[in-house]
Amino acid sequence: MAVIAKMCPKVRVCVVDISQRQIDAWNSSSLPIYEPGLPEVVAECVGRNLFFSTDIETEIQNADIIFISVNTPTKTQGIGAGRAANIKNCELCARKIAEVATCDKIVVEKSTVPVRTAQAVNRVLACNDKGLKFQVLSNPEFLAEGTAIPDLLEPDRVLIGGQQSEEGLAAIEKLVSVYANWIPREKILTTNLWSSELSKLVANAFLAQRVSSINSISALCEATGADVSEISRAVGMDDRIGKRFLQSSVGFGGSCFQKDILNLVYLCETFGLDECAAYWNQVIQMNDYQKKRFSEKMVSKMFNTVTGKKLTIFGYAFKKDTGDVRETPAMFVVRDLIQENAIIHVYDPQVSREDMWTEMSYTCGVNKDNTPRLEESVITSDDPYAACDGSHAIAIMTEWDEFKDYDYNKIYASMAKPAFIFDGRNILDHVKLREIGFEVHAIGKPDPTAFDDL
Numbered sequence: 001m002a003v004i005a006k007m008c009p010k011v012r013v014c015v016v017d018i019s020q021r022q023i024d025a026w027n028s029s030s031l032p033i034y035e036p037g038l039p040e041v042v043a044e045c046v047g048r049n050l051f052f053s054t055d056i057e058t059e060i061q062n063a064d065i066i067f068i069s070v071n072t073p074t075k076t077q078g079i080g081a082g083r084a085a086n087i088k089n090c091e092l093c094a095r096k097i098a099e100v101a102t103c104d105k106i107v108v109e110k111s112t113v114p115v116r117t118a119q120a121v122n123r124v125l126a127c128n129d130k131g132l133k134f135q136v137l138s139n140p141e142f143l144a145e146g147t148a149i150p151d152l153l154e155p156d157r158v159l160i161g162g163q164q165s166e167e168g169l170a171a172i173e174k175l176v177s178v179y180a181n182w183i184p185r186e187k188i189l190t191t192n193l194w195s196s197e198l199s200k201l202v203a204n205a206f207l208a209q210r211v212s213s214i215n216s217i218s219a220l221c222e223a224t225g226a227d228v229s230e231i232s233r234a235v236g237m238d239d240r241i242g243k244r245f246l247q248s249s250v251g252f253g254g255s256c257f258q259k260d261i262l263n264l265v266y267l268c269e270t271f272g273l274d275e276c277a278a279y280w281n282q283v284i285q286m287n288d289y290q291k292k293r294f295s296e297k298m299v300s301k302m303f304n305t306v307t308g309k310k311l312t313i314f315g316y317a318f319k320k321d322t323g324d325v326r327e328t329p330a331m332f333v334v335r336d337l338i339q340e341n342a343i344i345h346v347y348d349p350q351v352s353r354e355d356m357w358t359e360m361s362y363t364c365g366v367n368k369d370n371t372p373r374l375e376e377s378v379i380t381s382d383d384p385y386a387a388c389d390g391s392h393a394i395a396i397m398t399e400w401d402e403f404k405d406y407d408y409n410k411i412y413a414s415m416a417k418p419a420f421i422f423d424g425r426n427i428l429d430h431v432k433l434r435e436i437g438f439e440v441h442a443i444g445k446p447d448p449t450a451f452d453d454l
Helices: 002-007 020-026 038-045 056-062 088-100 117-126 148-153 166-179 193-224 228-236 257-270 274-301 329-339 353-364 384-388 401-405 408-414 430-436
Strands: 013-016 050-053 065-068 105-109 134-138 158-161 188-191 310-314 343-347 378-380 393-396 420-423 439-442
Touching (some): 002 050, 002 148, 013 056, 020 050, 038 148, 050 056, 065 088, 065 166, 088 105, 088 117, 105 166, 117 134, 134 166, 158 166, 158 193, 166 188, 188 193, 193 228, 193 257, 193 274, 274 329, 274 420, 310 329, 310 384, 329 343, 329 353, 343 384, 384 408, 408 430, 430 439
Parallel strands (some): 065 105, 105 134, 158 188, 310 343, 310 393, 343 378, 393 420, 420 439
Antiparallel strands (some): 134 158
C-alpha cells in the first residue's frame, strides 16, 4: 500500500487495523517490521496521501477499492488441520464491509487464499440488506521479503483476476488503471478469479519445489564428493531451467512456502487428486529432512554429543534482510539442539528474543512452561564475538552479509578446540576457514577428510 501511495500521489491510501499498538507503530519513526527501503517510502507519503488508522468503519465508507490483506494461517485443529488454510479473517472482513458500506465497492483479495475463496467473500457481501453491489477481485502479491520495495516498484508481473462479466471486467480495469501509473500495461495480467487465486499457490509451490530439489541433490553430493554449487551452476546455465532458487541450504522458511504447499496438498485431497497431493507433499517432507539432516550432522561430527556444549547460532530469521522468524529453519535446528541438552547462543541483527520464543512456542510447541531450563539453555546476544567466546561450534543459519566479514581468526582464538563451523547457507570461504584451523562442514560440499580424490 505504501508503494501505491508513492507511485499514485493523487490516490488516497489508508491502512486500517484493529490493533491500536500496530497503528501507532506505523505512525511512528520505528515501523513494526524490518524491510529495506520501506521507512523511506512511508516517510515520503505519510500524512500526504498515506494514512494509518483504527477507524475502520469510516475508511470502509470512504473507500472506492478495499484490499483484504489479512493473515490466512494453516488450521491447527478440526477438518484439514495442518494443511487447510483458515480463511476466518477474510470472512470477517467481508462481513464488516457488508455491514458498514453505504455504496457499491470493489473488494480485492490481497491475502494468499485457497482457490474459490472469492466465492465465499462474494456470498457474504451479497447478503447486505442495503441492495449494494460488490465486485470481488483477486490481486495476489508476488514480492519477496527483503526485496519487497524493488519487487513492487519493478515487478515481473501484476496479476488481477475477476468475474468475466461486464461489471467484473469494468472492476478489473479500474484496478488496472491504478497499477498503470508506473507499471507497463503488458506486465499487468488479467484472468478469471480462480486462475488468479490458484496462481499464487502454484508460484510458491514451484519455487519451494526448486529449493527441495537442489537440497535433495546436496545430500547426494556429500555422499559422493560432488559439489552442489558446481551442480547448481552447471544445471542453472540451461536456459530451460534457469539459475534462480538453485542455492542449496538448510531449508526454506517464511510465512508462505510451507503454508501454501500444504494448502495446495489439501485442495488436491479435497478434489480426490491423491497422487497430486502426494507429489506436492514430498516437497515439504524433503524440507523437513534437510533441517533434520543438518541437526544430526552437527551432533555426529561433534563426537556424537553436544550435551553441555556451547553452540553458536548465526542468524535466526528465515532469510537475510528481514526479521521474520515464521517457519525459520533455525528454529527447528535450535529445537533439536535443545533436546540434545546443548547451551545455545543466538545472534541475529534483526530478530528479537520475544519473536523467537513466540514462534518457537506456536510452531514447535517449545516454551518455558513445558521445557525445563529453557531460558538458561538459549541465550540471545547482541555481540557476535561474545556469542562465539568459548563456543564449540558455529552454525550459519541465515545468509546475512555481515557474517562474511567477521574476523574469523579472532573468533577461532576464542573458541573451544576443535572448533567447528557448520555452514547452512554456503556463504563463507571454507578454504580460508580450514587454513585458520576450523573443521568446516557445509551443505552439499564434500568433506576433504573423507575423500582423497577431490
